[in-house]
Amino acid sequence: MAIETATLNAVQRAPGVWRQSWYRFRRNRAGMLGLGLVTLVVVVALIAPFVAPFEPTDQSAMLRGAARRPPDAIHWLGTDRNGYDVFSRLLYGARTALLVGLGAMTIASLIGVIIGGIAGYAGGMTDELLMRFAEFFMVIPVFIVILAVVRLFGIVVVGTWMEDIPNLNLLTIIVLLGCFEWPPIARMARAEFLRLRNAEFVEAAVCIGTPRRDILVRHILPNALPSLIVLVALGIGGAILAETMVSFLGFGDPKAVSWGQSLYFNYEALKVAPWAVLAPGGALFCTVLGFNLLADGLTDAFNPRLRQ
Amino acid sequence: MGTARYITRRLIFAVCLIWGVSVILFAMINAIGNPIEILLAERPGITDEIIESVTKYYGLDGSVTDRYFTWLWAIVRLDFGTSIIYNLPVSEMLVIYGMETLKIQIPGIVIALFVSVMISVLAATRQYSKVDFGVIAGAMVGHSLPGFLLGIILILIFSYWLGILPSYGAYSTRNPVMGSEVIDGLWHMVLPVSMLVFFNTATLTLLLRSSLVDVLRQDFITAARASGLPERRVVFGHALRNAFIPVLTYLGILFGLMLGTAPVTETVFTWPGLGALYIMAIQQLDYPLIMGATMIITVMLVTATLLTDIAYVVIDPRIRLG
């Protein structure tokens, strides 16, 4: 035994679960590209106010008669039909996009983990009912319902105290996306909780008298995290795309500086000022691609056996 | 549990689902109060009496529950009421616009299926080759490129810059292309269908390629090869059939996704389909039309899901029913 101890001390310590995943992730070129794109979006969102040449609300180009100008030295990506600087709004749009993605997925993760966790841990009839409930949300035409709710909610709030909340419309969209995007997370959380509920280390924890809350939070949840993180990464991209589509159809927040709003206002002028549409479109594409690749890379990194 | 029993259960669930959506929708629309009031409020010369009589005309008086059951009973008889804005029977409008939606959605999926099978076979039989990596990369990019952006790019290139394809509508208003209405219709379909095919192909290829790679690795394929079957028979006869199962189950989801985002697709191409109709209806608060369009979209979606569920168990006997 002394020998056993000595050899283990001499050998370099094996890396932890997260570090091992990172080693695998680093070798995945597509995943790294995704991470790069996502980092770029985050950095842009953080430094937008410092690097943007114009305020996102600056319409002065309109007064100078310089709306719908193609890219030049002053307006790097041109101006749009409202006289906004396309490049500046592109940078600021990253903030809105991330706010939507993170906000919606925070809500979705909370609901999903709670519902899925209860279903998986409790089992039986509770499980059956909660999963049917989740399935309901997976089959109904979510996007269509969101459009209707955004529109109708906009009417309901007129004349109430809620009208004074800034960016209420954007908040509504975020909350709605969160409330409709939770079922995949719930299903995964349920599967993981079900698997881990009967794991021996959970039984071992019960055996020493660990209270149920600790078992769920300390023993089960951390082990369920990798699979959930993949879904959250995918969901952030999905939520950003959904918000853009809602805005593109004209149901977005007119006060928000988002890529979808730019697309909505400039689509009619596609023929004369295509740059005003292509720029936010390209930004959206890069963001969605980034999150998709990141999720893909994470799947490989967390489940090396699934790799092909 | 037998297959028949399983199917019955799914059917019951599907009906419950549609009913659930109808309740939510009805509750939501009633939350805004009387739509007639909101619609007519800003117009000049509208008195309370007019609002009252119009409300009565559209059957919007009476208690919420009464109205719900009246509406539900009408729906069951396929009577969706009359559109407030267009003053046409909603059921008629749904059929006309619905056909336009299916006209681009169905070719969009069918063509994509063929294309993705070809591409996937090409990639999977040359695993880890440059072709394979190219296909994976292309599919991943295509899958992440939002359909409506692709639509915009297609319009920009083929309508505005090259000027060869129409950018909006399903028919020409004045001179049909080549003097034939059929060709004119097909000509208008080219861009929207291309866009749908592109997106669907990318998604299906991602799925089918990895599924095919998986199957090609299995022992029964090696056995088939060893028995001297030509490679073409091995891939198309044995491997593809097995690799297709996950794809088939995904078709329903894909169709649902396409239908759900039809408002965006149809807005980009100004296509007179259900999605565009739906947008119009919620913009103008055309209450019977909102209800009707949502119900139809839900029914189509639920049916697609149901069909995939059934196809799944019919095709793959190994699936445990539960």
Place this chain on the structure above:
Amino acid sequence: MTAPLLEVEDLDVHFPVFRGPLRRRAGTVRAVDGVSLRVMPGETLALVGESGCGKSTLGRAVLRLQEPSGGQVRFEGQDLLHLGKRDLKAARRRMRMVFQDPHASLNPRLRAAEIIGEAFTIHGCTRAERDAGVAELLTLVGLGPDFAQRFPHEFSGGQRQRLGIARALALHPSFVVCDEPVSALDVSVQAQIVNLLMELQERLGLSYLFISHDLHLVEFIADRVAVMYLGRIVETAPAAALFAGPLHPYTRALLAASPSIDPDRRAADAVIEGELPSPLNPPSGCAFHPRCPHATDQCRAEMPPLAALATGHDVRCWHAADWMAAAPARAEALG
């Protein structure tokens, strides 16, 4: 005579089986059916049987990791099955489990110190007490305090099982259920772990319920042995007596089936034939009769009671007395 540490009486663990879309109750699996056991302080009781006979379920039910459906479990004089949440937690300071698979039984996200220290935290010890306890336990199981900050994957299989034992010994329990503690380990490591368990028993005065299917191991470690078949105890005896003169045909078959260097052990009883019957639908009468070479009509019709044939030697067989009578003769014949 001292009071037993653990007393199990008529313990049942039944699992309802549901079938069909309406989840109608289709039957019951009697995983553990009317089992009575006693474990004295400082004693090792081995529980032996084929896989699927309910021995693991019994071990879990004794610790209330699996809720029993009937019977009594008294631990240190307390009725375990009717304890409230708080009292049960207190009782869990005194009884623990060592699991079969040291890979699955350690939370991969926690460090060794956290795994062992959890019991201290839960039962309200201070940080200092916990750290001291962890260091002491790591030394006790032969790992040493240097290992405290490592994750389970940084340990070898044998070391992991030591970690599992250290966790089980936190806060000085008096009773430990060892559920096949070495069967997942390499043969070369098995002996080390078994020796550690026996050494710890001596030093700390522990009682073990040792669940195993390895008869050699049991012979080596156990004071008394209980043999289980289809949820019931069929024979229980002091280890020496059982291995010298097994009485139940099932025990004899088990012993015969286990490969032995000792040629005398290759006894007359044939190796067990047939499959273990489904516990959902157990045979009538004596559950062993379909596989028993000596089964009579009485065996097929009536279930035999667990009868005492010698001091501490109970057998559930109608013909046990005959085997008892035949035993000396057979011993002579073999000798």
